[in-house]
Amino acid sequence: MTGPGGLPMPGLARMAEVTRAISEAARRGPDEAVGRWLIHEPWSIVGQRNTVKAKNRIVMPAIPTGLASTQGDATDAMNEWYRARSVGGVGLILVEPAYVVRDAGERDSSTVSGEFSPRLVIDAKSDQKALRSLADAIRSSGAVPGISLALPSERDIAAAAFSDFKLWITAVAVASSACDSAGFEVIELVFSHDGLVHRSLRRATNRRTDRFGRGEAGRFRLARELARSAVTAAMSPVIVKFAIDQRRWGGLNAEAGTRLALALQDDGVAALEIVGGDRWDDASLQLSCGVGEGPVIARTSGAIHQGVRIPIIASGRLLSPTGAEETLRDTNATAVAMGRALIADPSWVAKARAGVEEEIVPCIGCLGCHSAMDGGTIGCVVNGDEVHVTGLHVQQASHPLSIAVLGAGLPGLEFARVASSRGHDVTVIPGTMPLGGVTGLRSSVPGNAEFGRAFLYFGDRLREFGSGLGETIPDDCDLVVDARPLPGLKLSWAVGRSVLTASSVLGRDLHQMYGIGRRVAICGPGSLAGEVALFLAGWGRRPTVVVPGTSDNPFPDAHPMHALRLVERLIGYKCDLVTDATPVEWNETLDRKHRLTVRRGDGTTAVLGPFQTAVEATGWSEPQVTGPTETVVDGTRTIVLGDSQSFETVRKLVHWANQLARTV
Ligand code: SF4
Missing domain, CATH: 3.20.20.70 (Aldolase class I)
Structure with missing residues (x-):
């Protein structure tokens, strides 16, 4: 659907056009x-x-x-x-x-x-x-x-x-x-x-x-x-x-x-x-x-x-x-x-x-909607506005602003989509992350390709609404929305030249793989460790996943269906899985036969290895989940939203992003 001269229809005009078509279609009775x-x-x-x-x-x-x-x-x-x-x-x-x-x-x-x-x-x-x-x-x-x-x-x-x-x-x-x-x-x-x-x-x-x-x-x-x-x-x-x-x-x-x-x-x-x-x-x-x-x-x-x-x-x-x-x-x-x-x-x-x-x-098949089973209410990770049918209730902004969105994860993209549909001039700045942020990185893991569908959807919407991607905050920026994952804590064991973070590993291409040895220990408390292992296995590495979870439930953070599929894929890719193990020390040696000391649940320790590389897959720290916070950075109004690797948290963030974008 395009405007005069085949150009994209901006913001609300486009939304109203689509809405009209949708409403008409929804109203048609059986005879029509x-x-x-x-x-x-x-x-x-x-x-x-x-x-x-x-x-x-x-x-x-x-x-x-x-x-x-x-x-x-x-x-x-x-x-x-x-x-x-x-x-x-x-x-x-x-x-x-x-x-x-x-x-x-x-x-x-x-x-x-x-x-x-x-x-x-x-x-x-x-x-x-x-x-x-x-x-x-x-x-x-x-x-x-x-x-x-x-x-x-x-x-x-x-x-x-x-x-x-x-x-x-x-x-x-x-x-x-x-x-x-x-x-x-x-x-x-x-x-x-x-x-x-x-x-x-x-x-x-x-x-x-x-x-x-x-x-x-x-x-x-x-x-x-x-x-x-x-x-x-x-x-x-x-x-x-x-x-x-x-x-x-x-x-x-x-x-x-x-x-x-x-x-x-x-x-x-x-x-x-x-x-x-x-x-x-x-x-x-x-x-x-x-x-x-x-x-x-x-x-x-x-x-x-x-x-x-x-x-x-x-x-x-x-x-x-x-x-x-x-x-x-x-x-x-x-x-x-x-x-x-x-x-x-x-x-x-x-x-x-x-x-x-x-x-x-x-729907990207993330199963984040199923937290209704855990005592929450139903909702969607991709759609921050899953109750309303169309965009009709979105109001044109009375004072269009120049807005920079830092981070291109689902929360940032949802904010950008709604804000730009209201007539704001929005620039999305992905930074070092790909389009999709944390979830975008995860879509590069074998079996997670469906996650990528969300970013195609958001990319198309932003193009239609005239939003652009940028590298820096525009000079005339009125508002910054920070939708990047909050920095994770540095773990005491994860020190050394051969220790990488999950975010720096996911999404690498063939040339960047040379920096990663064949035998890799991937340590983390949940499914991110398994996903990084699959990603590396796909590039011919031999990963060992080290998790504190039990053999019955190694990835307690994931939906049971995802956890089971993850284990099956790890087996299929011949990845080793060490459960009941928390890393305590990473010992590097000159011959690159590094060792990882882990503590078991019963208090004993064990030494794993040799490995050439370790990946710290603790994940990005969970953003505070009480809602966006507002501050002023370098004289510019800034709202911190965050991004997360947990779909349950992303669902909340996307919902808040939607609400926030309606009010700015
Ligand atoms: S939460 Fe995930 S699985 Fe559920 S409807 Fe939304 S995209 Fe689909």
């Missing part, structure tokens, strides 16, 4: 659907009593947001989060896993604050008014409101008694009709993600010898009885989500999945959401199917359609419009569920429909 793309075509879910029509085939699957109240009810923040996705053009929104409790006595703090917290809880005592507002918020903005009901995953299938099953079956009926009355038009039952029912479906986990186990029909029984209970109780169509997880021992393969699908169809289930790769710790799966090998997982799930008449929603790490379209075109899936893509950009659908795919905020 764009025929060229299957993802934009309407589809129906035909229930036993009601039929629901969605305006397009993009489904937002259930994702825990952590936005429920501490009592487990819907909140205004939750309404806003889902409303944004609805305004952004999603056809069907399945509100996050709402946990079914069997009686009011179970609605205690442990139920509300389990693995994903605070989580939504549904029983006869749920706050109907709050639930209704949530359904209304979704519907009033154009999407079909659905809700996913899950049984708490803490329950053990082996230990459950018949009476337990009866209570669950009744509770699902009560919850289904509660959601019905609150105005949800689709009820989904979640039989995946290692919940109670998932464990009853898998041979490996269901060892019961009674009628709820013992053979496939027995293993399917709980799922079928729950489904029948919901179908009988609900006016709305009931759909079921389950996993094709043959990669896991005793999981369902496509044939068994098809038999389950046919059985559920007979039970009155109106559609199925099939998940391919349902666990974060399944490292054999592609992290992202939107790039690289293509939507492999979603295709697997689409294949189950053979013989099944009800619609299939294919789910599994789809990111791009092309990937979603290919899934619909090349498989028998009727719709596609897109989770992280819609976390990163609520207006993904509208942008795809408006033909401005390049405007979609990319």
Whole structure:
């Protein structure tokens, strides 16, 4: 999209133009659907009593947001989060896993604050008014409101008694009709993600010898009885989500999945959401199917359609419009569920429909959004404004300033993007770091290429808004925003000519590799050490990773899925991993057979080596996380924002950068 004479449209003018196109696309109803793309075509879910029509085939699957109240009810923040996705053009929104409790006595703090917290809880005592507002918020903005009901995953299938099953079956009926009355038009039952029912479906986990186990029909029984209970109780169509997880021992393969699908169809289930790769710790799966090998997982799930008449929603790490379209075109899936893509950009659908795919905020697969699992709320590392749909609420700056941004990491780039869209004259000064800062450096590590997508996105936006890269602070600068990582502490062991820092190693090219010996000790408390090792291994070095973590959990700072994948890649690259070891001394010798002394958890010491080089991968010190601080440097107003290697911290910084850029 260009302005007069093909020149880039500056700031708000460009933003308004894009926004108009997106808003129009989001408003279009089913009758005006764009025929060229299957993802934009309407589809129906035909229930036993009601039929629901969605305006397009993009489904937002259930994702825990952590936005429920501490009592487990819907909140205004939750309404806003889902409303944004609805305004952004999603056809069907399945509100996050709402946990079914069997009686009011179970609605205690442990139920509300389990693995994903605070989580939504549904029983006869749920706050109907709050639930209704949530359904209304979704519907009033154009999407079909659905809700996913899950049984708490803490329950053990082996230990459950018949009476337990009866209570669950009744509770699902009560919850289904509660959601019905609150105005949800689709009820989904979640039989995946290692919940109670998932464990009853898998041979490996269901060892019961009674009628709820013992053979496939027995293993399917709980799922079928729950489904029948919901179908009988609900006016709305009931759909079921389950996993094709043959990669896991005793999981369902496509044939068994098809038999389950046919059985559920007979039970009155109106559609199925099939998940391919349902666990974060399944490292054999592609992290992202939107790039690289293509939507492999979603295709697997689409294949189950053979013989099944009800619609299939294919789910599994789809990111791009092309990937979603290919899934619909090349498989028998009727719709596609897109989770992280819609976390990163609520207006993904509208942008795809408006033909401005390049405007979609990319998901880089960092899994920083999942800190909702640890008691935080959901959010995106790349998008500091993930609740709002478009840039319409960004106000033109009343007094355009000349602003220098030091550091080109995600926080600095987000600040520059928003500030320049408001009409400020922004110069980004990357300094010694590449575009992308700390995360940009990490994108050069094998397996992390996806991180680079964020910088292409920001680079394009800044070019459109007329922002430039510079080497020095402009003379007329009114404001400096310092978004560089704060300097790390010098560690007592990391002294010597052959000791390098992680930031000076990552991103080196072939010529710069000559300064690094073949045998390298890389020491740090977390995943950065593993990533530096992979980077060096890719250049033919023989790294040894030295971490204080345990062999079970060597990289505690990383999301478990990333940590597992990192270990697998280290093994693949034949890197050595020394756990339970903290460096205390680096001894250099003239023959370059340097030794590293480490202390073990039990207080003993060990000497490792020989090495030619050591890398201190402690990482950049964490910036203070209470918000930006303001100061005056050389007479210029300066706001210190920071950058970090931890995605959780980056997420906060990016959010603050977005807020800050709206107010300067
Ligand atoms: S936090 Fe990371 S994984 Fe999550 S949506 Fe954003 S970019 Fe994707």
